[in-house]
Amino acid sequence: MTLELSLNQQPAHLRQGSSIGQPLTRRDGFLKVTGAARYAADNHPPGMLYAVLAVSGIARGRVASLDVEAAKAHGGVVEVMTPQNRPPLATDPDAKNNPFMFRLDLLQNDRIRYPNQTIAVVIAETLEAATEGAALLSPRYEAQPARVGLDGAESFVPGGVGIGSPAVHHKGDVEAGLESAATRIEATYETSAQYHNAMEPHAIVAAWDGDSLSIDTPSQGLAMAQGRIAGLFGIAPQNIHIRSPFLGGGFGSKGMISGPQVLGILAARLVGCPVKLVLRREQMYGPAGHRAPTRQTLRMGMDREGRLTAIDHHAKTASSTFDDFFEPAADASHTLYASPAIATSHEAVRLDTGTPLFMRAPGEATGSIALESAIDEAAGACGMDPLEFRLRNYAEVEPMTGKPFSSKALRECYTLASERFGWQRRPLQPRQMPDKDGFLTGWGMGTATFPAIMFQAEARAVLRADGSGLMETGAQDMGQGAWTAFAQIAADGLGLDIDQVDFRAGSSDLPNAGIAGGSGHTATAGMAIHNAGAAVIARLADLATGHEASPLFGAGNEGVLARGGRLYRRDDENRSESYGEILARAGLAEIDGRGTGTPDPASREAYAMHAHGAVFAEVKVDPDFGQIRVTRLVGAFAAGRVINPRLVRSQYYGGMIWGVSFALHEEAVTDRRSGRIQNANLAEYHVPVNADVPSVEALLVHEDDPYVNALGIKGVGEIGITGTAGAVANAVWHATGVRPRRFPIRIEDLLG
Amino acid sequence: MTSLPLALTINGHRYELEVDPRVTLLDLLRERLELTGTKKGCDRGQCGACTVLVDGKRINSCLALAVSHDGAKVLTIEGVSHGEDLHPVQAAFIAHDGFQCGFCTPGQIMSTLGLIAEAQAGDDPERIREGMSGNLCRCAAYGGIVEAVLEAQEQLAKADRRTAA
Structure with a gap:
């Protein structure tokens, strides 16, 4: 059962030789603007029932009682799943055997460890009956005091941060560097807990057929989800088919399968028919991950010329009481600014929350806003322009490791974006630019950076006798444009026009495309596609060059080019043959080839690999009321090869607006008495709306990188947040003279 | 019930x-x-x-x-569309990349149709942004959305003028 998607493109795309680099419109655009794109919750298999979660109203304790009888007696309710009747699992959901595996709450007991943890699942004939049934459960609790906030529990040094990064790093002697400095700054910044809030709530439609399982659910990592479910249920991964053709946003929250998604599968097991379970918006504030709060202290020393003599970056963060994810915020200081001495360190507390997880630029975003604020303060302490200060401390090699960069066009980003913005007209002192309406105008900047990560992926390429091609990889499109960008890479890899290529993705029965995360999906699955294309072309070339009847006979494998559905002799392009002719002569309907995408250990050892950018922001602040508006953003980014500039620009825009959101909007507020989140909804948890968004410009800086991978791709999904958040904060300082030290910036902080 | x-x-x-x-x-x-x-x-x-x-x-x-x-x-x-023939608003959303994940897109497009019918925003981007602010886009494709609204509105006005003439 393969997923059939009819992708097309309107209006018709441009084509000038190759597909890579063309600003094609989205191939899934037609489906998305007509409502035909099928997201998980749009599925409705025959006989499907509705499952609704009942979730905990306390942060810590146990469920003392549930009125299961009242729920079951309600019209339309079919079953109530509790720890008493939840179907058995093959493995303990609290067990973990790798750093990408997180503990899940699957009704294994009556313990409550965070608000909104599932305590029962009500299954009914209609959504309305299930919702009312869940309300009738009237839970009673034995509650314990909630541990809330970064001072709410004893702190410790975690064994690692992020995925396996040591909690403490240092080079050189930071104390000596600070001691010898002509100027020093020290500042502490706080960032708030944030929730991904993808527009599409986590959803699953699960159907069992014996021990085979069919699932529609959004996933940023199909093979990983398949493996996790297989382990939990004790069935073979190939007996699980997951379809995820479209994610309604992910941002990290759909990277790992979440507890509620597995509960949907358990509910279907319990009642013996297909079940749909969709999280309510408020239920996403707990079991689906979040960005943990941080408190970061930076100390910097500068010599008389404004050169950094030391950077010390310490971050305190939080994880849940029962699992480990520590936001690696201080690691942001490893890569950007040259300094003879750098120290980064982390400490953490355990709180009664769901486990924090990867959220778009995990660590990079939190670390960046603090680092870029501190750099601005350091520039101010030296009496220097913030851009001049950054250039004075420009890192020619990666500061922490001393490795050369595989490529780094950051200087070009600074130049392009600052000129576009008009930065040279900026007065050094704050509060110098009131506008005609009496608002205080401020200009600020930040440097953006994100590592060029690669995971592991596989792809399969097919060439058919009719001259068309097929590329298969279980890639995930959460909005970044996988349906389009990968088809472009596939077309070039196969030497075909993109219209001749059938591209299949978004399904677990295809080759493992790895994770859509870490800004590494295009590089990783893109390389698998590229290599699969090369493999099948090599087979085709063998067929042609080895056959006397071919005009390519004797050309050798290296001696042909694939272009426009034909192979050409490299040394004589007048001699060529179409794919169809070659396959027909060989009597083959089709041939295939496989490729993998994987980081090259030698080049990764030799080089530091990062994308870079520079972001400039203008804000206007009402001097009486403290209201802040971002009026202009200009960013320039260098991230290696650009597959599709239209889609890449959209990724930068989106990231930059997340940066604005980080600086000014997003904050989950926890009630200190109950431990519950007070604003678990889209009215009170603020994300930018259209009116919040200024003129945004993202400029693409050309960058060739021969080391990062053969295609030269770095990744663009997350870098836009970094740099931008700090630029907005620095612009607020420039407007008002008040240095923001907690985020989001509150009006009262400016009026104080 | x-x-x-x-x-x-x-x-x-x-x-x-x-x-x-x-x-x-x-x-x-x-x-x-x-x-x-x-x-x-x-x-x-x-x-x-x-x-x-x-x-x-x-x-x-x-x-x-x-x-x-x-x-x-x-x-x-x-x-909204007539089979394969997209409405100008739909075509403009594709042309201006007014979406990424696409989940909010049906709502954005219906809201655009409503906004244009209300005829309150005119071609002022500021008023369009305000008028479209009841539709969240977490991917933040807001710039493309505003461009799409402006272009679709212009296309529709042209078509109206042709009909009138």
């Missing part, structure tokens, strides 16, 4: 239904009529993903009980 009779014209088709009075217009569309183009993002009228036109006006269908709209004409995303 006793069902109530309900007549609706949805995308030009007349439906005679018996509907549980608890059912929202959104859940009627999605769960009973298999018109799943309209999306549920919050079920609280806070995100706009469920925007449809009821008697020509844009509403959050999650906040509307279906039975309270007896006799209404409803337009959903499925009724």
